Amino acid sequence: DAGVTQSPTHLIKTRGQQVTLRCSPKSGHDTVSWYQQALGQGPQFIFQYYEEEERQRGNFPDRFSGHQFPNYSSELNVNALLLGDSALYLCASSPGQGTYQETQYFGPGTRLLVL
Amino acid sequence: GNSVTQMEGPVTLSEEAFLTINCTYTATGYPSLFWYVQYPGEGLQLLLKATKADDKGSNKGFEATYRKETTSFHLEKGSVQVSDSAVYFCALGSTSGGSYIPTFGRGTSLIVHP
Numbered sequence: 684d685a686g687v688t689q690s691p692t693h694l695i696k697t698r699g700q701q702v703t704l705r706c707s708p709k710s711g712h713d714t715v716s717w718y719q720q721a722l723g724q725g726p727q728f729i730f731q732y733y734e735e736e737e738r739q740r741g742n743f744p745d746r747f748s749g750h751q752f753p754n755y756s757s758e759l760n761v762n763a764l765l766l767g768d769s770a771l772y773l774c775a776s777s778p779g780q781g782t783y784q785e786t787q788y789f790g791p792g793t794r795l796l797v798l
Numbered sequence: 799g800n801s802v803t804q805m806e807g808p809v810t811l812s813e814e815a816f817l818t819i820n821c822t823y824t825a826t827g828y829p830s831l832f833w834y835v836q837y838p839g840e841g842l843q844l845l846l847k848a849t850k851a852d853d854k855g856s857n858k859g860f861e862a863t864y865r866k867e868t869t870s871f872h873l874e875k876g877s878v879q880v881s882d883s884a885v886y887f888c889a890l891g892s893t894s895g896g897s898y899i900p901t902f903g904r905g906t907s908l909i910v911h912p
Binding site for chain 1: 802834839840841842843844887889899900901902903904905
């Protein structure tokens with residue numbers, strides 16, 4: 684079992700550009716959540732996808748959008764990048780129903796640097 | 799809203815010392831409580847959890863007890879090892895609209911010297 688995988692591992696962009704990050708969930712998991720972890724901070728919830736729909740969203744602007752595919756993999760898109768978007772972006776997967784949702788498995792993250 | 803407060807690090811200990819990392823929370827209702835660990839260059843791993851008051855979560859020698867009266871979930875280990883050096887995150891989980899959303903603390907770095 685490959686666990687949760689994310690790509691790319693590192694990315695450098697300039698202000699105003701757009702970026703797409705990718706996540707493949709753990710086998711058997713149908714729910715994907717995305718988090719932003721700024722340096723020295725805990726992860727902040729961005730949004731969660733289940734059955735190809737955004738099920739919950741945290742306090743992030745519309746520049747952050749996502750998508751989930753029929754195979755449960757997911758993308759995070761960020762438009763009009765700001766310097767403050769520099770962070771580690773974590774993807775986590777879990778089963779979609781009931782208390783099993785609490786057991787989230789995290790990927791290694793994509794480190795985004797905006798210059 | 800929900801929030802988690804952890805003691806600031808880094809916590810620096812010698813091998814075999816006793817570890818306590820304090821965590822307190824604010825939440826409505828009865829959340830589940832978690833400790834996650836993040837090793838350098840890796841994602842978060844669930845270390846232990848407790849789902850109701852007075853529950854004790856334990857794993858790999860680490861323990862934490864859900865204290866509703868003090869709204870705390872302190873992490874303890876009797877004898878730390880160099881390999882325990884990592885960042886530890888306390889989190890609470892609440893359910894909203896059918897989905898589970900965790901709230902994380904800022905993390906506490908643990909450095910264990912031989």
